[in-house]
Amino acid sequence: MIDKNLIDLINKDIDKTISPSEKEKLSQYLKENPDANVLYNELLQTEHMLDKLEDIIPSPNLKERILNSIDYNLYSTKKINSKILDYLLSIFSGSRTKYAVSFALGMIAGLIILTVIFYNSTFHDELESYNTSGTIGLHKSSLVQTIDIFSEDISGRVDVSKVNNFYGFDIKLNSQDKYRLIIEFDSANLSFDNLSLNDLNSVSLEKGLGYVQISGSQDLNYSLSFSAKDLTSEKFTLKILKENRELFKKEFFVSKN
Amino acid sequence: MENEDFKLVSDCLSGNGRSYEVLVEKYHKIIFRLANKFAKDFDDAEEITQSVFVKAYENLKDYNPKYKFFSWLYRITVNESINFEKRKKSVEKISENFRSVNDDPDKIYDNNALSDVITDALMELDMLYRMPVVLKHFLDYSYKELSYLLGVPEKTVKSRLFTGRQLLKDILVKKRVL
Incomplete structure (x- = not known):
């Protein structure tokens, strides 16, 4: 059994931290204990042996490999954002949630499409309503008067519609002969805007102060539109003439409401 | 620094x-x-x-x-x-x-390089003792510093260091290096 004090002294001597007085003490002890002296020498040699270990140099690319295995985002602010994103993604990663999210996205997409369709439709209506080259949007207008026409030479129907301060006349007439259709109106408040043909047959148009005249023959289908400056009740007179003979005449009012 | x-x-x-x-x-x-x-x-x-x-x-x-x-x-x-x-x-x-049964148990002695034999001897040493021996020898750290590195009290460092040196000596003797 080696004395604890001897252990300390040998350690200190090998580590070169021994004081002169301790070194003297150690030498004296080793002289008196040959076994301890053998051990001491072998331990010194062992320590010297360690000096003979070759100094091995690492691979030239070790540094590169180390740097490549570092996650540099660990301490960057982007990482915090990424963590938030990861958290959000983890919420949506469940299968039920996935379906719910898909459904919600589908609904949103559907709403967007419907909004676009509705917007286009509204925009188109406005064009039709306020642009003098078009006819009023029928689906937004209300039918205010229907006039059935029956005479020996001509028959048909005139539908009068209104939206805001716009008036539309949808005219469908059947005749084998030439005729003139005249609409008289108050030019102080009303003005004729447009004629649009709803079939391939041609007509001729004549505009004057307070009236508009359409001349045609055969079966015709066309529309007329008027706009009013002020929203008041309007009086219209519808006449159909064959040559100079009046076949049909009707006066009617369209109230401002 | x-x-x-x-x-x-x-x-x-x-x-x-x-x-x-x-x-x-x-x-x-x-x-x-x-x-x-x-x-x-x-x-x-x-x-x-x-x-x-x-x-x-x-x-x-x-x-x-x-x-x-x-x-x-x-x-x-x-x-x-x-x-x-x-x-x-x-x-x-x-x-x-x-x-494989063909593994030669004396293969270690085939390499005459002293460095390799010493390295092998170190590796035979249990890590518990190899650590203080290596750290003390190569870093020349104080017992206090070794205590921090190894996470054990200074007293334990001293004891393990001495035992480690003794065991390493025995291994080297066995390998006929000493």
């Missing part, structure tokens, strides 16, 4: 990854040499070194500037070497069952 290391560490924590490259450049060779004293195999030592720097980076926020940065790296190296050896031993245990 310590202030310089601490500044680099602070820079890293502020998101400047380039600062860590400076630390890796500065210490990777010395960490490798130390790891190579704990692990005989060259590749193992490089793996340990790589692992040390990855662990150090991941735990940089826990670094206590009270200690020198490289002492902290040495401490991680000690822990990583112990863990590496544990993992390797468990793998070797499994592979022992499949070892």
Whole structure:
């Protein structure tokens, strides 16, 4: 059994931290204990042996490999954002949630499409309503008067519609002969805007102060539109003439409401 | 130097990854040499070194500037070497069952290079004793510093150091080197 004090002294001597007085003490002890002296020498040699270990140099690319295995985002602010994103993604990663999210996205997409369709439709209506080259949007207008026409030479129907301060006349007439259709109106408040043909047959148009005249023959289908400056009740007179003979005449009012 | 290391560490924590490259450049060779004293195999030592720097980076926020940065790296190296050896031993245990009967048990003596024999002797030493022997010899650290690195009291350091030296001596005697 080696004395604890001897252990300390040998350690200190090998580590070169021994004081002169301790070194003297150690030498004296080793002289008196040959076994301890053998051990001491072998331990010194062992320590010297360690000096003979070759100094091995690492691979030239070790540094590169180390740097490549570092996650540099660990301490960057982007990482915090990424963590938030990861958290959000983890919420949506469940299968039920996935379906719910898909459904919600589908609904949103559907709403967007419907909004676009509705917007286009509204925009188109406005064009039709306020642009003098078009006819009023029928689906937004209300039918205010229907006039059935029956005479020996001509028959048909005139539908009068209104939206805001716009008036539309949808005219469908059947005749084998030439005729003139005249609409008289108050030019102080009303003005004729447009004629649009709803079939391939041609007509001729004549505009004057307070009236508009359409001349045609055969079966015709066309529309007329008027706009009013002020929203008041309007009086219209519808006449159909064959040559100079009046076949049909009707006066009617369209109230401002 | 310590202030310089601490500044680099602070820079890293502020998101400047380039600062860590400076630390890796500065210490990777010395960490490798130390790891190579704990692990005989060259590749193992490089793996340990790589692992040390990855662990150090991941735990940089826990670094206590009270200690020198490289002492902290040495401490991680000690822990990583112990863990590496544990993992390797468990793998070797499994592979022992499949070892070829043609393996020559005296193969170790084929290499006459003294360095290799001493390295082999060190590897035969249990990690518990190899650590203080290697750290004391190659780093020339005080018992107090070794106490920090090994996480044991100074008294235990002294005791393990002496036992380690004795055991290493016995192994070298057995190998007829002494």
